[in-house]
Amino acid sequence: MMRLMANNRLKIMSIVGTRPNMMKVAPLLAELRRHNEIAPVLVHTGQHYDYSMSQVFFDQLGVPPPDYNLNVGSGPHYAQTAEIMRKFGDLVQKDRPDMVLVAGDVNSTIACALVAAKERIPVAHVEAGLRSFDRSMPEEINRILTDALSDLLFTTEESANQNLANEGVAPDKIFFVGNLMIDSLVRALKIARPSSLRCELGLRAKPYVVLTLHRPSNVDNEDELKRTLESIAEIAQRLPVVFPAHPRTARNIEAAGLTAVRAWKGGLLPSRGLWMMPPASYLDFLDLIQHAVMVITDSGGVQEETTFLGVPCLTYRENTERPVTVSMGTNRVVGCDPQQLLLSALETLENANHSQHRSARIRPPLWDGRTSPRIVSILKEAAQRDMACTEERVPQ
Ligand code: UD1
Numbered sequence: 001m002m003r004l005m006a007n008n009r010l011k012i013m014s015i016v017g018t019r020p021n022m023m024k025v026a027p028l029l030a031e032l033r034r035h036n037e038i039a040p041v042l043v044h045t046g047q048h049y050d051y052s053m054s055q056v057f058f059d060q061l062g063v064p065p066p067d068y069n070l071n072v073g074s075g076p077h078y079a080q081t082a083e084i085m086r087k088f089g090d091l092v093q094k095d096r097p098d099m100v101l102v103a104g105d106v107n108s109t110i111a112c113a114l115v116a117a118k119e120r121i122p123v124a125h126v127e128a129g130l131r132s133f134d135r136s137m138p139e140e141i142n143r144i145l146t147d148a149l150s151d152l153l154f155t156t157e158e159s160a161n162q163n164l165a166n167e168g169v170a171p172d173k174i175f176f177v178g179n180l181m182i183d184s185l186v187r188a189l190k191i192a193r194p195s196s197l198r199c200e201l202g203l204r205a206k207p208y209v210v211l212t213l214h215r216p217s218n219v220d221n222e223d224e225l226k227r228t229l230e231s232i233a234e235i236a237q238r239l240p241v242v243f244p245a246h247p248r249t250a251r252n253i254e255a256a257g258l259t260a261v262r263a264w265k266g267g268l269l270p271s272r273g274l275w276m277m278p279p280a281s282y283l284d285f286l287d288l289i290q291h292a293v294m295v296i297t298d299s300g301g302v303q304e305e306t307t308f309l310g311v312p313c314l315t316y317r318e319n320t321e322r323p324v325t326v327s328m329g330t331n332r333v334v335g336c337d338p339q340q341l342l343l344s345a346l347e348t349l350e351n352a353n354h355s356q357h358r359s360a361r362i363r364p365p366l367w368d369g370r371t372s373p374r375i376v377s378i379l380k381e382a383a384q385r386d387m388a389c390t391e392e393r394v395p396q
Contacts, residue, residue, distance in 0.1 A: 017108025
């Protein structure tokens with residue numbers, strides 16, 4: 001499947017595009033760099049480009065600048081995906097890798113996987129096999145298509161192995177390796193510096209809630225966004241709600257003329273207990289959720305991080321593609337009804353009041369911070385197998 005380069009180094013091109021890609025690729029890249037026989041190349045598509053959505057993660061995760069930045073920026077899905085494909089296609093003509101490694105389920109993931117597959121470059125997909133079974137989510141389409149194109153599928157939980165088997169993926173392509181995002185989290189916890197953000201907010205020793213919202217289905221409809229924020233305001237009457245807002249969410253709140261936007265403009269500002277602010281850096285965000293009484297989110301990665309940290313999480317969605325966070329973790333999928341969100345939040349806060357200690361943490365299998373070395377040894381074995389096959393095919 002793979003060919004080793006002339007100088008015997010396997011050129012692996014890893015793709016990042018959005019904020020969550022960075023936490024997945026960073027630990028893997030660090031591990032790839034430790035192996036002389038591998039030549040890692042990093043491509044940033046530029047899907048996310050604000051300092052707080054991109055560069056700050058490079059800085060905090062210790063990732064060197066990308067070898068290439070495609071600077072695609074924002075746009076409708078069809079245009080963004082097409083632009084990534086066009087620019088990435090041009091790039092692989094100039095600098096052809098032996099393998100393309102994509103992560104997660106964003107537009108950059110499917111765009112680069114599709115280019116590579118058509119160029120007959122092997123594709124490795126990190127976080128393969130997750131399914132929400134809800135095709136109204138753009139990410140679900142990206143996941144299904146990327147998996148269909150991939151040669152090596154690295155999974156984070158048992159449900160993903162099952163989904164891929166059900167879809168007829170050959171078992172020898174599927175590798176249950178654990179969760180790269182948790183590798184980053186384990187490393188970050190070792191740094192253990194106090195967050196200046198939590199101090200600034202006066203929340204070093206006080207209980208609070210963290211909120212993140214960015215899914216188009218939750219933030220693009222003005223009426224629904226208003227109703228959601230009304231429920232959040234009710235929760236904020238009980239405990240401060242810290243709300244690092246995605247640029248899309250902030251823009252929609254501003255467009256809807258909702259008062260909280262004044263907080264965004266001025267940086268930090270508590271508005272009746274709701275602290276809306278620009279996106280937090282990786283380390284500040286981890287520190288915030290680690291010490292929160294409860295997290296409310298529509299993100300995928302945050303469901304996993306809260307499970308690892310043992311922090312109660314309410315997922316403001318109709319479904320999750322990460323069921324292990326519910327069956328073994330701290331996650332509850334509460335649906336997208338603001339009234340139900342409020343009831344579930346009050347119930348969770350009530351339970352938190354009664355239990356002095358957080359329940360003993362059960363962590364999903366292989367979420368141990370050692371996923372990167374597992375992936376790299378599989379990549380090396382796959383390359384060796386391929387070399388052996390090529391040698392067998394060469395006539396003596
Ligand atoms: C993307 C992913 C989503 C992931 C999320 C993480 C897809 C289909 N979606 O959603 O799965 O959970 O990233 O954050 O790929 N914007 C900025 N600055 C930026 C980036 C975005 O202002 O640096 C604004 C732009 O107005 C843009 C909007 O946010 O149009 C949406 O950005 P986009 O990359 O299209 O999708 P996300 O909502 O970030």
